[in-house]
Amino acid sequence: MHFLLANEAVKNLVDASTEASTVVSVGPDTVTLLLTVFVLAVFIGVEVITKIPPTLHTPLMSGSNAISGIALVGAVIAAGSGDALLPRVLGCAAVTLATINAVGGFMVTHRMLGMFRRKD
Amino acid sequence: MDPRLVQLAYLLAAVLFILGLKGLTRPRTAVRGNLLGACGLLVAVVVTLFQAGLDYRLIVGGLVVGATIGAVFAIRVQMTAMPQMVALFNGFGGAASTLVAGANLVQTESFSPDVLVATALSGMIGAVTFSGSLIAWGKLKEFRKLDQIKIPAQQIVNGILVFSCIALTVAMANGDGSTMTVVTYWGISTLALILGMTLVVSIGGADMPVVIALLNSYSGLAAAATGFVLSNTVLIISGSLVGASGLILTRIMCVAMNRSLPNVLFGKMGATGSTLDADDVYTDVKSTSADEVAMVLEVASRVVIVPGYGMAVAQAQHTVSDLRKLLVSKQVEVDFAIHPVAGRMPGHMNVLLAEADVPYEALREMDEINPTMEQADVTIVLGANDVVNPLARTDPDSPIAGMPIIDVDKSRTIIVIKRSLSPGFAGIPNPLFAADNALMLFADGRKAIQDIINALNES
Numbered sequence: 085m086h087f088l089l090a091n092e093a094v095k096n097l098v099d100a101s102t103e104a105s106t107v108v109s110v111g112p113d114t115v116t117l118l119l120t121v122f123v124l125a126v127f128i129g130v131e132v133i134t135k136i137p138p139t140l141h142t143p144l145m146s147g148s149n150a151i152s153g154i155a156l157v158g159a160v161i162a163a164g165s166g167d168a169l170l171p172r173v174l175g176c177a178a179v180t181l182a183t184i185n186a187v188g189g190f191m192v193t194h195r196m197l198g199m200f201r202r203k204d
Numbered sequence: 205m206d207p208r209l210v211q212l213a214y215l216l217a218a219v220l221f222i223l224g225l226k227g228l229t230r231p232r233t234a235v236r237g238n239l240l241g242a243c244g245l246l247v248a249v250v251v252t253l254f255q256a257g258l259d260y261r262l263i264v265g266g267l268v269v270g271a272t273i274g275a276v277f278a279i280r281v282q283m284t285a286m287p288q289m290v291a292l293f294n295g296f297g298g299a300a301s302t303l304v305a306g307a308n309l310v311q312t313e314s315f316s317p318d319v320l321v322a323t324a325l326s327g328m329i330g331a332v333t334f335s336g337s338l339i340a341w342g343k344l345k346e347f348r349k350l351d352q353i354k355i356p357a358q359q360i361v362n363g364i365l366v367f368s369c370i371a372l373t374v375a376m377a378n379g380d381g382s383t384m385t386v387v388t389y390w391g392i393s394t395l396a397l398i399l400g401m402t403l404v405v406s407i408g409g410a411d412m413p414v415v416i417a418l419l420n421s422y423s424g425l426a427a428a429a430t431g432f433v434l435s436n437t438v439l440i441i442s443g444s445l446v447g448a449s450g451l452i453l454t455r456i457m458c459v460a461m462n463r464s465l466p467n468v469l470f471g472k473m474g475a476t477g478s479t480l481d482a483d484d485v486y487t488d489v490k491s492t493s494a495d496e497v498a499m500v501l502e503v504a505s506r507v508v509i510v511p512g513y514g515m516a517v518a519q520a521q522h523t524v525s526d527l528r529k530l531l532v533s534k535q536v537e538v539d540f541a542i543h544p545v546a547g548r549m550p551g552h553m554n555v556l557l558a559e560a561d562v563p564y565e566a567l568r569e570m571d572e573i574n575p576t577m578e579q580a581d582v583t584i585v586l587g588a589n590d591v592v593n594p595l596a597r598t599d600p601d602s603p604i605a606g607m608p609i610i611d612v613d614k615s616r617t618i619i620v621i622k623r624s625l626s627p628g629f630a631g632i633p634n635p636l637f638a639a640d641n642a643l644m645l646f647a648d649g650r651k652a653i654q655d656i657i658n659a660l661n662e663s
Contacts, residue, residue, distance in 0.1 A: 183270025
């Protein structure tokens with residue numbers, strides 16, 4: 085009972101805030117929000133990557149390269165949605181290329197890093 | 205699936221990428237880091253697959269074909285061929301971004317200027333990455349024909365291409381999503397394809413570490429641009445991580461050559477007025493034999509080995525590892541001095557030596573080992589040239605002036621293993637070869653090291 089009440093209250097609050105936001109609209113729009121994410125991520129990247137020793141620079145390249153296979157997410161959507169055939173074929177090509185990049189990249193990095201293990 | 209759940213899964217994937225890269229800061233945690241990164245990608249892709257209304261036929265086809273090709277590449281590639289493979293994969297990532305942005309342009313109904321600019325950038329950066337990487341791949345595979353291509357008035361051609369791309373991007377920003385906009389997009393991408401080729405084709409082999417690092421960065425930026433097109437945070441975050449990584453490596457490589465990025469990309473090596481003549485420098489070169497080198501090594505207590513690209517070419521990493529083991533068994537201290545730009549990609553020498561079972565503690569960075577070079581009884585230079593050339597310190601007119609080098613000349617005895625006295629990439633003679641304490645062993649790198657091992661075993 086209490087739960088239901090609370091739930092109702094939250095719902096009212098959410099409704100109120102949605103109304104408020106449509107009226108005032110002070111929040112950032114999508115582009116600026118995405119730009120914020122981008123810039124902050126660059127800073128994180130710089131902080132983390134400057135600490136990587138030169139010994140591991142090749143695995144870093146192949147590993148980060150594999151991460152750029154994240155384009156796969158976009159490629160999957162392009163290959164699977166809509167009715168027009170041409171963009172879906174482009175998407176399918178993108179899925180193939182991004183998967184090569186991702187799977188090959190992570191696997192070869194794994195193979196390389198195996199060689200860096202301590203040999204006692 | 206609840207869109208908020210999808211967003212949270214993307215956030216999880218992004219966190220896994222960051223933790224994965226953090227894992228790469230130490231050899232001990234690096235394997236786990238890489239696996240975390242792979243998990244991140246898996247999470248992002250699986251969540252995307254669960255979105256409603258996707259037709260799986262083309263997706264699954266692409267995934268299966270791509271995963272098979274990628275796995276075959278990864279299992280079969282030789283460690284010496286790693287730079288080529290990274291270049292090729294970079295290119296694939298870039299191409300994927302261009303194709304995704306192109307497909308989205310037809311599928312979407314929102315044509316706000318910022319999305320259209322992001323689409324144009326995605327196509328442009330992706331296409332430059334793709335063609336530039338393919339050229340870099342060809343150059344690393346040593347297709348000689350690529351080196352003969354000379355583009356007349358290259359700077360002007362590049363300038364026109366860049367300007368046209370920007371002009372078309374501006375035109376596209378005001379587009380309405382009609383056929384015209386789509387044509388403009390592919391126009392930008394085509395021009396960018398040409399630009400990628402003209403940018404990379406004239407860059408020489410020893411500058412490849414910079415090019416590969418830069419292309420690595422571009423492949424990330426292309427993915428980030430695609431993220432702006434699709435309003436997809438995980439693309440933006442991982443793209444910017446990769447972009448930052450590539451830029452940092454590019455900077456490290458440039459500093460290690462004491463050259464600016466524009467100089468590497470557009471400048472020419474050896475264009476400065478150095479007047480040193482090889483015949484004058486090499487008046488007093490002493491040649492030696494494997495037996496003699498073995499005798500010198502017998503009495504040494506500390507040996508430093510300086511590998512270069514020549515070691516990779518000769519596939520000498522296993523033999524040199526055997527030599528190290530033999531010397532260590534004779535109570536000799538053996539270190540490897542690794543110059544940041546030795547080889548054809550950042551960390552190239554480290555990977556080859558790790559493959560050959562050299563423990564990473566024995567791989568020492570230039571700044572770390574230089575102060576101790578005076579205590580080295582013997583230094584073996586194996587297939588390295590410009591990175592040990594003392595002219596970098598002494599001749600301000602030399603094309604490598606100011607480049608940090610490994611202070612090989614300070615050790616007591618220097619053995620240089622090299623086929624001939626031919627110059628390195630910078631095209632200048634190396635006075636080190638004629639130094640009083642230097643001995644030249646003219647031979648193929650792997651055979652020379654094997655002969656030294658045999659001589660040591662016989663004595």
